[in-house]
Amino acid sequence: xxxxxxxxxxxxxxxxxxxxxxxxxxxxxxxxxxxWFRQAPGKEREFVxxxxxxxxxxxxxxxxxxxxxxxxxxxxxxxxxxxxQMNSLKSEDTAVYYCAAGGGLRPSGAWYAxxxxxxxxxxxxxxSS
Numbered sequence: 001x002x003x004x005x006x007x008x009x010x011x012x013x014x015x016x017x018x019x020x021x022x023x024x025x026x027x028x029x030x031x032x033x034x035x036w037f038r039q040a041p042g043k044e045r046e047f048v049x050x051x052x053x054x055x056x057x058x059x060x061x062x063x064x065x066x067x068x069x070x071x072x073x074x075x076x077x078x079x080x081x082x083x084x085q086m087n088s089l090k091s092e093d094t095a096v097y098y099c100a101a102g103g104g105l106r107p108s109g110a111w112y113a114x115x116x117x118x119x120x121x122x123x124x125x126x127x128s129s
Contacts, residue, residue: 002027002101002118009097009123016089016127022082022099022120030077033103036084037113038095038125045098047111049073049084052104062111066092091129096122 008020020036035050050062051073061073072085082099100116 002029002032004099004101004118004120006097006099006120006123009125011126011128012089014090014127014129017085017087018089018125020084020086020097020099020123020125022084024080024082024101028077029075029080029082029101032101033105034073034075034082035100035103035111035116036073036082036097037100037116038093038097039122040095043095045113047113048097050103050105050111051075051082062105086125089125089127091127094125094127096124098122 002024003026005023006020008018012018031053033052036048037045038048039045047064048067049071052060054060070088074083099120101118103111103116
């Protein structure tokens with residue numbers, strides 16, 4: 001099983017940027033489906049972004065509507081690390097962010113946290129308005 005460790009969270013003002021990292025160990029993630037989820041206080045964990053291996057070095061990416069155009073998911077396979085670049089942050093982006101491995105896109109087009117088998121411990125992102 002792959003072990004995941006997130007980093008890069010913090011407290012920023014609205015409009016700022018952060019880059020979250022998810023360092024993997026135990027297995028190479030280059031062909032794993034990988035995802036980012038977040039959980040705000042009192043709310044359920046929600047899908048943010050996902051990356052799926054297609055072929056060669058081609059990856060498909062998916063985003064929840066609220067982050068499209070602002071967040072970018074990427075990988076550095078040489079470092080066995082996944083990233084989430086977050087730009088134009090808003091107060092509603094405040095949450096604990098988790099990276100996850102092993103999930104899959106449902107036929108409905110949705111991503112479910114329950115489909116992912118490996119999780120990091122989470123990193124707090126707080127955006128002040």
